[in-house]
Amino acid sequence: MPKVKLSEYATSTVKEVCASFNNKEGELINVLHQVQQKLGYLPAEVQELVAKELNMSAAKVYGVVTFYSFFTMVPQGENPISICMGTACYVRGGEQVLDEFKRQLKIDVGETTADGKFSLSALRCVGACGLAPVVLVGEKVHGRVAPTDVRKILSECKDGCLT
Amino acid sequence: MTDYKMHILVCGGTGCRASQSEKIVDAFKSELETRALDDEVKVIATGCFGFCEKGPIVKIIPDNTFYVQVGVVDVKDIVEEHVIKGRPLKRLLYHDPATKSQVTDTAHIDFYKKQVRIALRNCGFINPENIDEYIARDGYAALGKALSEMTPADATQLVKDSGLRGRGGGGFPTGLKWEITAKEKSDQKYVVCNADEGDPGAFMDRSILEGDPHSVIEAMAICGYCIGASKGLVYIRAEYPLAINRLKIALEQAREYGLLGDDILGSGFNFDIDIRYGAGAFVCGEETALIHSMEGHRGEPTFKPPFPSVSGYLGKPTNVNNVETFANVPVIFNKGVEWFSSIGSEKSKGTKVFALAGKVNNVGLIEVPMGITLREVIFDIGGGIRGGKKFKAVQTGGPSGGCLTEQHLDTPIDYDNLIAAGSMMGSGGMIVMDEDDCMVSIAKFYLEFTLEESCGKCTPCRIGNKRLHEILDKITKGKGTLEDIERLRVLGNVIKDTSLCGLGQTSPNPILSTLDNFYDEYLAHVNDKKCPAGQCKDLVRYEIDPDACTGCTLCFRNCPVGAISGEKKMPHYIDQTLCIKCGVCYEKCRFKAISIV
Numbered sequence: 001m002p003k004v005k006l007s008e009y010a011t012s013t014v015k016e017v018c019a020s021f022n023n024k025e026g027e028l029i030n031v032l033h034q035v036q037q038k039l040g041y042l043p044a045e046v047q048e049l050v051a052k053e054l055n056m057s058a059a060k061v062y063g064v065v066t067f068y069s070f071f072t073m074v075p076q077g078e079n080p081i082s083i084c085m086g087t088a089c090y091v092r093g094g095e096q097v098l099d100e101f102k103r104q105l106k107i108d109v110g111e112t113t114a115d116g117k118f119s120l121s122a123l124r125c126v127g128a129c130g131l132a133p134v135v136l137v138g139e140k141v142h143g144r145v146a147p148t149d150v151r152k153i154l155s156e157c158k159d160g161c162l163t
Numbered sequence: 164m165t166d167y168k169m170h171i172l173v174c175g176g177t178g179c180r181a182s183q184s185e186k187i188v189d190a191f192k193s194e195l196e197t198r199a200l201d202d203e204v205k206v207i208a209t210g211c212f213g214f215c216e217k218g219p220i221v222k223i224i225p226d227n228t229f230y231v232q233v234g235v236v237d238v239k240d241i242v243e244e245h246v247i248k249g250r251p252l253k254r255l256l257y258h259d260p261a262t263k264s265q266v267t268d269t270a271h272i273d274f275y276k277k278q279v280r281i282a283l284r285n286c287g288f289i290n291p292e293n294i295d296e297y298i299a300r301d302g303y304a305a306l307g308k309a310l311s312e313m314t315p316a317d318a319t320q321l322v323k324d325s326g327l328r329g330r331g332g333g334g335f336p337t338g339l340k341w342e343i344t345a346k347e348k349s350d351q352k353y354v355v356c357n358a359d360e361g362d363p364g365a366f367m368d369r370s371i372l373e374g375d376p377h378s379v380i381e382a383m384a385i386c387g388y389c390i391g392a393s394k395g396l397v398y399i400r401a402e403y404p405l406a407i408n409r410l411k412i413a414l415e416q417a418r419e420y421g422l423l424g425d426d427i428l429g430s431g432f433n434f435d436i437d438i439r440y441g442a443g444a445f446v447c448g449e450e451t452a453l454i455h456s457m458e459g460h461r462g463e464p465t466f467k468p469p470f471p472s473v474s475g476y477l478g479k480p481t482n483v484n485n486v487e488t489f490a491n492v493p494v495i496f497n498k499g500v501e502w503f504s505s506i507g508s509e510k511s512k513g514t515k516v517f518a519l520a521g522k523v524n525n526v527g528l529i530e531v532p533m534g535i536t537l538r539e540v541i542f543d544i545g546g547g548i549r550g551g552k553k554f555k556a557v558q559t560g561g562p563s564g565g566c567l568t569e570q571h572l573d574t575p576i577d578y579d580n581l582i583a584a585g586s587m588m589g590s591g592g593m594i595v596m597d598e599d600d601c602m603v604s605i606a607k608f609y610l611e612f613t614l615e616e617s618c619g620k621c622t623p624c625r626i627g628n629k630r631l632h633e634i635l636d637k638i639t640k641g642k643g644t645l646e647d648i649e650r651l652r653v654l655g656n657v658i659k660d661t662s663l664c665g666l667g668q669t670s671p672n673p674i675l676s677t678l679d680n681f682y683d684e685y686l687a688h689v690n691d692k693k694c695p696a697g698q699c700k701d702l703v704r705y706e707i708d709p710d711a712c713t714g715c716t717l718c719f720r721n722c723p724v725g726a727i728s729g730e731k732k733m734p735h736y737i738d739q740t741l742c743i744k745c746g747v748c749y750e751k752c753r754f755k756a757i758s759i760v
Binding site for chain 2 (some may be wrong): 010011025026027028029030032033054064068070071077085086087088090091092093098099100118124125126127128129130131132134136141143147148159
């Protein structure tokens with residue numbers, strides 16, 4: 001991946017977060033959670049800095065970041081779209097909905113559109129199985145989604161209805 | 164809860180919040196305020212009522228009126244009709260599909276009739292963000308009783324006698340686990356609550372934490388007292404922001420009340436709880452993996468023994484129980500062993516919470532006594548199969564479990580029976596499938612999950628599951644052979660026998676159980692190159708029957724790829740080279756003119 005020069009803000013954020021956990025190695029996952037929350041994603045340079053601050057190897061940080069699905073090394077789109085692929089949603093047609101999103105956005109799961117507007121992910125069970133299949137755009141939940149609703153959901157995002 | 168004449172309970176569970184229940188709460192508050200009723204009527208956002216299918220739910224007490232599918236627009240009418248005029252608003256009552264009559268309270272709704280609520284006793288009754296409401300329902304009485312009247316050994320014995328078994332899926336006797344950890348000598352021990360619910364299609368633990376966080380905190384403190392630990396940790400998924408938030412509030416309140424911290428209730432017992440965040444790894448439900456993750460490492464399991472009760476978090480004796488297990492504990496202390504063990508079957512006492520979902524009419528969170536049959540759960544509580552379709556299978560135990568069929572419908576549900584039937588209790592996901600579900604695809608779906616979630620540490624799980632998936636993929640594409648089916652069985656059993664942890668040891672279960680119960684369906688894919696349920700894209704074609712087609716153009720307008728052509732009022736035609744087999748036309752057609760061949 002391309003080298004990213006960390007901004008002043010990113011550097012100080014990482015340092016602050018690490019310090020708030022007393023730069024303890026055992027707090028790595030908590031540190032990563034907070035850093036991702038503040039910076040949006042965890043590029044290699046951020047991981048290197050975290051490693052330095054916590055006095056551990058970058059390889060170990062990378063190992064943890066790539067192990068857990070919650071951590072991402074690529075920036076999310078303006079409208080992060082998550083399709084629930086829990087079993088309840090799957091048996092009620094979640095896969096067809098996912099296929100339609102892939103087809104319309106021309107990206108695969110885990111990717112972001114070239115204009116940075118949309119990113120697509122599959123998640124496991126939102127806990128709204130009564131509304132299956134479920135699609136999340138940001139925090140907004142769309143329930144009982146059919147492939148024919150996909151176009152409408154996307155156009156709502158483009159119109160800026162998304163909060 | 165004494166100052167108010169009436170309480171309006173609005174479900175604040177995840178499902179109902181997705182349908183804007185928060186706005187309903189706000190609307191009630193402002194409506195009551197404008198009518199100067201806010202001193203007499205209190206609005207409370209509760210935890211999950213369970214009846215997610217009909218959400219958002221609003222319940223009014225003292226008269227126990229139960230309103231379903233309430234919208235913000237209905238708030239004014241409820242206040243006018245119910246609160247002011249004192250008569251139920253008929254159009255929002257639950258409509259019983261069998262008797263075609265309206266039902267006013269939960270006691271008469273089939274969905275609730277056969278349920279027994281122990282772990283979910285407070286969900287939907289109390290405001291989870293107010294410790295006083297928990298205390299008003301006997302909250303922290305169990306902790307008080309344990310600390311003041313019982314020795315740790317007595318309290319442990321009580322849990323042992325109750326017959327409570329681990330609700331996370333394994334079913335290990337809880338009291339025994341506590342006793343083993345209590346016997347270890349160490350300067351520091353830990354109580355860990357496993358709230359890393361990773362099973363796709365299950366949301367029991369999250370609902371308990373969202374609806375009744377104090378019951379888990381209280382039980383963890385009791386466990387700490389029993390095993391001699393002063394430190395508790397809740398390992399929770401970071402994807403559960405609402406549950407995390409409510410847990411944090413509850414911890415803060417418990418500390419304020421002196422129910423956590425030093426010298427709890429003047430007993431000299433110290434205990435406090437911290438939160439650790441999971442980051443989305445199913446394998447972290449496994450105890451040893453969970454502990455590694457809490458220590459900041461990759462969540463990879465290690466070989467047992469040593470068990471966590473001997474060497475767990477930071478190498479210290481650690482007792483790990485799941486959320487639902489903990490939620491049962493305070494009630495056992497309050498109501499006694501005899502009461503608890505009178506519920507359930509011989510070897511499985513108490514109740515189990517299930518997330519009932521899939522093709523049933525009543526999707527939701529249910530709690531039923533052990534020993535109830537699958538038929539009662541699916542047809543009485545669940546209200547039968549959607550759209551009058553035929554029941555095909557029910558999947559329990561998530562990716563580790565199996566599919567049960569019609570012949571198992573009258574099997575009483577408990578740990579041992581489900582295992583004997585080729586599935587398992589698991590954490591409580593229960594997905595119902597109908598005739599339109601392809602069992603080979605379902606097996607493949609679960610395996611995809613396992614593939615993604617396998618930590619990669621041991622070879623059978625990492626590579627074996629990959630091979631299984633390749634074979635299944637081949638079969639669903641119509642390229643499978645009879646030898647492939649046999650290979651699935653052999654390889655599946657090898658993975659079961661040789662994997663390191665529970666994830667790998669159970670990962671072939673969805674395949675093995677569908678092979679046992681739906682062998683014909685595998686044969687149809689392999690021999691006839693057909694998918695009987697019409698789900699496998701490579702094996703089906705959509706065709707329009709020119710005689711039945713009225714030329715309404717509905718399919719033409721809905722086809723996302725423009726594969727359908729035809730003039731108005733003339734039969735339409737599907738271009739097979741363009742068709743992506745999404746099935747939209749099939750679902751949209753009102754004249755049954757489109758068939759899957």
